[in-house]
Amino acid sequence: MFRASCRYSAHMLRIGLTGGIGSGKSTVSALLAARGAVVIDADRIAREVVEPGTPGLAAVVEAFGNGVLAADGSLDRPALAAVVFSDPAARARLDAIVHPLVRDRAVELAAGAPADAVLVNDVPLLVETGQAGSYDLVLVVEAGLDIRLARLGERGLPEADARARIAAQATDEQRRAAADVVLDNSGTREQLAEQVERFWVERVEPARG
Structure with a gap:
């Protein structure tokens, strides 16, 4: 269409x-x-902003507890998904953490693209x-x-x-x-x-x- x-x-x-x-x-x-x-992939950025050692991951753990961490300290995505996809309020809390970080990084990447x-x-x-x-x-x-x-x-x-x-x-x-x-x-x-x-x-x- x-x-x-x-x-x-x-x-x-x-x-x-x-x-x-x-x-x-x-x-x-x-x-x-x-x-x-020039492609800016929000999913890829969303993974980057919650990598180990980032403020994003720290905020997710603060909101949802250590149960969303894997043994190596990285985000356990299946565990987090099990929490948020069955609970709209939990999903909204996660979105409030991740979405602003993704938007800020996307803006930064866009600023580095050629003007045309x-x-x-x-x-x-x-x-x-x-x-x-x-x-x-x-x-x-x-x-x-x-x-x-x-x-x-x-x-x-x-x-x-x-x-x-x-x-x-x-x-x-x-x-x-x-x-x-x-x-x-x-x-x-x-x-x-x-x-x-x-x-x-x-x-x-x-x-x-």
């Missing part, structure tokens, strides 16, 4: 990339990077955190629920946990409402690549002049 947008920047083009877990955002960001886009870059912010919770208006274009990747569950199962995530994580995120309808372009990743990688190429030719290149 393609729709007009009037939010183009005269210089750096800022694209917000989002989609539900298992939708294929990582594949799209890799395809965009191959075309020369195509800057792609890969943000899983872009819609949930109300960031859609921060970008010249919002690109949403989606796929059918059964397909997403199958992909997450291949990653080793039990179906119950996968459904809980999907339910904790925005709906497809909410993401579409914020989108300038929606890519359907229910098919093959080749079909997705064709959609990314069309997006680049029809939306990115004209915006760059």
Whole structure:
């Protein structure tokens, strides 16, 4: 789905990339990077800001206890997930710790990009955190629920946990409402690549002049 947008920047083009877990955002960001886009991955940053020795990890432990630490002192992500994905209040506490750290680091990385870059912010919770208006274009990747569950199962995530994580995120309808372009990743990688190429030719290149 393609729709007009009037939010183009005269210089750096800022694209917000989002989609539900298992939708294929990582594949799209890799395809965009191959075309020369500068990709800032919020998931990667979210891991960095809670590495051992960081203030982020210390704040998480203070909020949730030593039970979320692995034996080597790193964050035990499955243990933390077991706490927050079944408790909205706990998830909100975690978000309040991690999200500001991620945003600050993303801003720092964006400041280091070339002035004429195509800057792609890969943000899983872009819609949930109300960031859609921060970008010249919002690109949403989606796929059918059964397909997403199958992909997450291949990653080793039990179906119950996968459904809980999907339910904790925005709906497809909410993401579409914020989108300038929606890519359907229910098919093959080749079909997705064709959609990314069309997006680049029809939306990115004209915006760059």
